[in-house]
Each structure stands twice: as structure tokens, then as C-alpha cells.
Amino acid sequence: xxxxxxxxxxxxxxxxxxxxxxxxxxxxxxxxxxxxxxxxxxxxxxxxxxxxxxxxxxxxxxxxxxxxxxxxxxxxxxxxxxxxxxxxxxxxxxxxxxxxxxxxxxxxxxxxxxxxxxxxxxxxxxxxxxxxxxxxxxxxxxxxxxxxxxxxxxxxxxxxxxxxxxxxxxxxxxxxxxxxxxxxxxxxxxxxxxxxxxxxxxxxxxxxxxxxxxxxxxxxxxxxxxxxxxxxxxxxxxxxxxxxxxxxxxxxxxxxxxxxxxxxxxxxxxxxxxxxxxxxxxxxxxxxxxxxxxxxxxxxxxxxxxxxxxxxxxxxxxxxxxxxxxxxxxxxx
Numbered sequence: 001x002x003x004x005x006x007x008x009x010x011x012x013x014x015x016x017x018x019x020x021x022x023x024x025x026x027x028x029x030x031x032x033x034x035x036x037x038x039x040x041x042x043x044x045x046x047x048x049x050x051x052x053x054x055x056x057x058x059x060x061x062x063x064x065x066x067x068x069x070x071x072x073x074x075x076x077x078x079x080x081x082x083x084x085x086x087x088x089x090x091x092x093x094x095x096x097x098x099x100x101x102x103x104x105x106x107x108x109x110x111x112x113x114x115x116x117x118x119x120x121x122x123x124x125x126x127x128x129x130x131x132x133x134x135x136x137x138x139x140x141x142x143x144x145x146x147x148x149x150x151x152x153x154x155x156x157x158x159x160x161x162x163x164x165x166x167x168x169x170x171x172x173x174x175x176x177x178x179x180x181x182x183x184x185x186x187x188x189x190x191x192x193x194x195x196x197x198x199x200x201x202x203x204x205x206x207x208x209x210x211x212x213x214x215x216x217x218x219x220x221x222x223x224x225x226x227x228x229x230x231x232x233x234x235x236x237x238x239x240x241x242x243x244x245x246x247x248x249x250x251x252x253x254x255x256x257x258x259x260x261x262x263x264x265x266x267x268x269x270x271x272x273x274x275x276x277x278x279x280x281x282x283x284x285x286x287x288x289x290x291x292x293x294x295x296x297x298x299x300x301x302x303x304x305x306x307x308x309x310x311x312x313x314x315x316x317x318x319x320x321x322x323x324x325x326x327x328x329x330x331x332x333x
Contacts, residue, residue, distance in 0.1 A: 010056040013101045016116035017063035022227040031065040033116040053124040057082040059101040095196035115179030117226040136213035137187040141180040143218040148176035158212040239273040
């Protein structure tokens with residue numbers, strides 16, 4: 001992923017410190033980056049994407065349920081010397097988090113920033129090439145997604161952000177920010193110390209006449225899994241094969257992802273779609289319908305689970321429908 005003729009974009013920041021408000025109650029027991037998509041933490045999908053795109057090292061900031069993030073990085077990512085976890089004792093916002101992490105990145109070239117709840121196949125090499133041609137201090141990856149469209153664009157130039165300023169919005173097309181940006185290190189000087197939102201920094205730069213570049217590509221797979229509705233919908237679409245990203249996250253459709261190791265008793269049945277985590281125990285004649293069962297879930301014999309999300313280690317002893325079932329002890333792990 002080239003950013004200049006004699007170098008490459010080699011480092012990335014994954015913003016992972018947020019509270020996951022839209023994903024509650026799931027984010028009360030796992031930090032959002034560790035919430036599973038098809039039985040793998042979102043963070044795994046993000047890191048796979050970055051490193052397969054040419055990134056060589058990544059810094060991840062963490063605040064909410066920091067200990068869970070630390071344990072995961074020390075355990076599952078312990079062999080990756082190219083991944084660093086940076087604790088934010090006081091949450092710094094997107095701008096403050098970027099500045100704090102960037103100060104600890106090696107090298108002098110531009111770096112990539114990506115939200116931890118995004119799954120995509122956006123071509124980062126093409127984005128980097130467009131960034132170089134623009135000569136801009138930052139490039140934001142945009143696409144057309146009406147429910148999120150709030151970035152005003154004229155040609156390849158961002159002219160403003162809805163809700164931040166009326167200036168620059170007139171006669172501009174509104175597009176959605178993917179949560180992926182390329183930033184030159186010189187821009188760090190424009191980010192104040194402490195808690196700050198990076199969009200407010202971009203808005204001030206635009207008002208000063210700076211060129212904040214737009215890389216526009218709507219022919220991509222992109223999902224923000226930050227809400228409960230989207231979390232359910234994406235699983236349904238992937239498991240039923242209705243939307244498959246170009247990088248083939250799902251090797252086939254079915255009721256469970258192949259990574260699952262399930263001890264199933266006689267008569268267990270599935271209906272619609274389902275994803276069942278590792279070490280799950282499904283009792284005799286239980287029935288699972290359109291539901292997500294995380295690691296270590298136990299379902300008693302004859303129980304029906306319909307339209308539910310059941311978190312790690314939960315035992316279900318009676319029929320459940322349309323519920324999010326939380327095992328609070330997993331917070332302590």
C-alpha cells in the first residue's frame with residue numbers, strides 16, 4: 001500500500017476505546033472490539049484486513065473493559081510483535097486517541113486509522129495512491145450510504161460535516177464516512193491535547209482553507225457492527241449467503257460457522273440461521289432459531305431459543321424468545 005514513491009503506509013491505529021453504547025448490553029460483558037462476528041472477535045477481522053493490505057504494525061487504544069483487551073492481546077495475539085495495545089486511563093475521544101497512539105508509532109510517513117467495529121474490503125492501496133496525488137494532510141474514505149450520509153463533498157474535496165457547520169454544505173453532495181482515514185504526521189500538531197473529536201479538527205482545518213481529501217468508492221463491502229440491529233442483520237446476511245464480501249469471510253452458508261466445536265446431543269435441530277460458539281453444549285431435542293450463542297453456552301434438553309443473543313457461559317434452562325441473555329460473571333474474566 002504505497003503512500004509515496006519511496007515508501008509505504010506501514011502503520012495503523014485501531015480506535016477501540018469506546019464504550020459501545022449502541023451495542024449494549026453485549027458491550028457490558030465484552031468490549032466492542034472483542035464481540036464475536038462468526039465466532040471471531042471483531043478485532044481479529046480488522047487486523048487480518050489491515051495486515052493483508054500491507055500494514056506491518058498496528059497500535060490499538062483501549063479504555064472500556066481494558067483488562068479484557070489486555071488479556072486478549074497477551075493471550076491470543078501474544079505472537080504478534082507488530083500489535084501494541086495502548087491503555088487510555090482517561091478516554092481521549094477519536095482525535096485525542098489518534099494523537100496519543102501516533103506518538104508511539106514508528107516511522108515518519110502517513111499512517112492509517114480505522115474504527116474497530118468496521119468490516120470492509122475497501123482497497124487501501126488505491127486509497128493511498130489517491131492520498132499521495134492529493135497532497136492533502138488527510139484523506140477520508142467515503143461511500144454512499146444514505147442513513148449515514150453526513151460528509152459534504154465537492155469533487156474530491158471535503159467541504160464540511162453536517163451538524164458541525166453550515167458553511168461548505170450548500171450544493172455539496174453528502175456521503176458517509178467509513179471510519180477509515182489516512183493522516184500525515186504533520187496534522188498531529190493541529191490536534192489539541194486532551195479529549196477531542198477528530199471530525200472537529202478536520203472541520204477547523206477546512207475552515208482555514210486546508211484540503212481534506214475524499215476517497216470515494218461505493219462499490220465496496222462495508223458494515224458497521226456498532227448496533228444490536230446491525231450485529232444481528234450482518235450475521236443473518238452472511239450465514240444465509242445474501243451478502244458475501246469479496247474476501248469471503250464465510251466459506252459456506254449454514255447454521256454454524258465451521259470454527260465452532262459443538263457437542264450436540266440427539267435430536268438437536270436448527271431453523272433459519274444460527275451461529276454457535278466453541279464449547280457450547282446443546283441438550284437433547286433443543287431447538288435453535290435465528291440466534292447467536294457465544295462461547296461456552298449451555299442449553300438444557302428440550303429448550304427452544306428463538307431470535308436471541310446469548311453471551312459467554314450462559315446456561316439456558318427454559319424457552320427464550322427475542323432476548324439478549326447476559327452471563328454477568330464473564331465481566332470478571
